[in-house]
Amino acid sequence: MTKFKITETKIKDLIIIDPVVLSDQRGFFMETYNKRYFEKLGFNLEFVQDNHSKSKKGVLRGLHFQKEHSQGKLIRVTRGSIWDVAVDLRKKSPTFGVWHGLILSQENKKLFYIPEGFAHGFLTLDDDTEIQYKCTDFYYPEFDSGINWDDPDIGIKWPFKEFGLEEENLILSERDMDQPSFKEYLGGAK
Numbered sequence: 001m002t003k004f005k006i007t008e009t010k011i012k013d014l015i016i017i018d019p020v021v022l023s024d025q026r027g028f029f030m031e032t033y034n035k036r037y038f039e040k041l042g043f044n045l046e047f048v049q050d051n052h053s054k055s056k057k058g059v060l061r062g063l064h065f066q067k068e069h070s071q072g073k074l075i076r077v078t079r080g081s082i083w084d085v086a087v088d089l090r091k092k093s094p095t096f097g098v099w100h101g102l103i104l105s106q107e108n109k110k111l112f113y114i115p116e117g118f119a120h121g122f123l124t125l126d127d128d129t130e131i132q133y134k135c136t137d138f139y140y141p142e143f144d145s146g147i148n149w150d151d152p153d154i155g156i157k158w159p160f161k162e163f164g165l166e167e168e169n170l171i172l173s174e175r176d177m178d179q180p181s182f183k184e185y186l187g188g189a190k
Ligand SMILES: Cc1cn([C@H]2C[C@H](O)[C@@H](COP(=O)(O)OP(=O)(O)O[C@H]3O[C@H](C)C(=O)[C@H](O)[C@H]3O)O2)c(=O)[nH]c1=O
Pocket: 051, 053, 061, 062, 064, 065, 073, 120, 121, 122, 139, 173
């Protein structure tokens, strides 16, 4: 029985997963991860940590990655909606520095698998938005790092206007207000 529909992106191994939603008079049931099924699809993933965060509308978290112990992430939104974005930081990748963004929401139930070697960020489009994601390695604060979400060399087209958000009113953490540029990241600075 098919449990997931995989959609590839222009970036190798960065995939969008649509779980099969089984509805009945009570509501719905869906499997959101199945090791055996993912292996059949060629994704042999070992998750060791689950994360869950809640954000107000207009929060931007990112662009984050771990310099060592890079984490693959299987992301989904269980309440509200986000515009999620991944940036390919795999040095030898033909799509190095390329980004891909999409809407993940309680409604569309999509999952986004971001492999190791990517930076990750998201913009929340609803109040009380909750995301839950599985990680292929543990959190190592000493390796926690980032790149400026608005870096011109990466050029992410954040959909502020499309969702009635204003860049100047974004809600950011202290560190996300002052992340290194892509050039600094490339130069190994900071
Ligand atoms: C990531 C993480 C954080 N923390 C602690 C550290 C802080 O005391 C607090 C908030 O951490 P932070 O501000 O780094 O949370 P986010 O801004 O949501 O960071 C995450 O956002 C982007 C989008 C990601 O993909 C990463 O998972 C991660 O970088 O939780 C932990 O205890 N464990 C963890 O795995």
